[in-house]
Amino acid sequence: MSAKIDDVFMALAADHAARKDQRVADLFAKDPDRFTAFSARLDDLLLDFSKCSLTADTLALLLDLARAAGVEERREAMFAGVHINVTEDRAVLHTALRDPGTSPLNVDGQDVRADVAQVLAEMARFAEGIRSGTLKGWTGKPIADVVNIGIGGSDLGPAMATLALAPYHDGPRAHYVSNVDGAHLYDTIRDLDPASTLFIVASKTFTTQETMSNAASARAWLVEALGEQAVGNHFAAVSTALDKVAAFGIAPDRVFGFWDWVGGRYSVWSAIGLPVMLAVGPANFRRFLDGGHAVDVHFRHAPLEQNLPVLLGLVGIWHRDVCGYATRAVIPYDQHLSRLPAYFQQLDMESNGKRVTLEGKPVAYDTGPVMWGEPGTNGQHAFFQLIHQGTSPIPVEFLIAAHGHAEEKDPLLKRQHAMLIANCLAQSEALMRGRTEEVAKAQLLAAGRDEEAADRIAPHRVFPGSRPSVTIAYDKLDPYALGRIIALYEHRVFVEGTIWGINSFDQWGVELGKELANTLLPAVESGKPSDGLSASSAGLLQHLTAG
């Protein structure tokens, strides 16, 4: 980490300490233009961070930090296909998956644009065939159910996007199976008709234990019902490991490839998005890609001061490293975005949950915070108590659309969308404003409580306020809007990871547990502890395998 970065962090810490007791409400009172100064937009996509404790000086320092960390240079390197994923010696080019441009982009001697266009065309042909019923099951039935078998990036992205785009879903029903717990597969397929079911085996590596086990069980279920000869009509695969897919026995014209420069958690834009395309059709999938591309262009060319992913990343750094907040909540006031927090957990925590720099040295600052969330308004009736009155502030990121799809159907549902917006705004306003003890007491007295009761109860009704939140607003959750939201967060992860000087594109932290699970399986199956197990794990093993 450069001395310049350390200097800026020290200046930020001093700014924070000097303004420790400053209330965000006072910042608004002092500056009538605060909303304009601390918000940015890309068309209808608005990022409002005015309810955080930043001043113009803080923002200037944070922008210095971005420059000192080389965000602009590293961003260019990423877009150009440089191997910025140094530990795996790979380019990071998910942006190329959504770029409709045709001028060649050569990476390691290969024009990736041509490859992307070809796979997209193959996916569209296959999707149209299934959706129109020209590609049928073995017995001649059209495909009514698609079951995607994958985990992590090969599951969370398409599952999240399928739900997000439910109003556009006019293809076969979509199901997602990820867990190695056989209950997940069993519960999903037990009521399906094998003759009208298509399985997509989605795995970048085609070695992942969960996916391979579920795929083998699904294959056995299908063969039992329809015979070995039916497999070709009922399976497709998405992978970078085409040799391994061939060994599994899936016909080459049903295999959709992608490349090692697409990280698993960045792969929903690739052939991993096939189940989404099957659900909403190739044109809507293209709109999704276009939305992502619009944010890529903005991220690459907009000045840092107006750059949404840069600003969102800098607000994240302020909260994590200067204010010291260990978690952040993402709360979409959008039922269709129910799976977005889970998707962002992988995107953010697998990318930036790192403890050493690109050079392998311990990182000097706290890196990725815990990211968690649930949709609003549900969260309000569950964990918002802690966000309002708990002892540790939790920055909240609200997402809200100006218009919902349901409101087009019915005036009562239109009113419900107004309620949704009112609740979203009310939460960020309440977090920011808070309520003093004097006000709490006055309210109790006005409600008829006596002096003793008002004094006793008032402290419980105090809200500290100045609790930070960001609001991301958009017109309506269509495929284009979804693409923009996902790309916004992807680049935010990039900005934060660059400032911390870490590699946001590997995931070695998942390896050790995987290795041990493989070693432990024979012990679980035989009931005999393997050498080197701790007394705790040996005891647990005995308890679980005794009967």
Ligand code: F6P
């Ligand atoms: O275990 C982590 C991980 O490697 C993720 O990064 C990835 O998205 C997931 O497993 C699934 O991997 P694959 O697509 O290779 O099956």
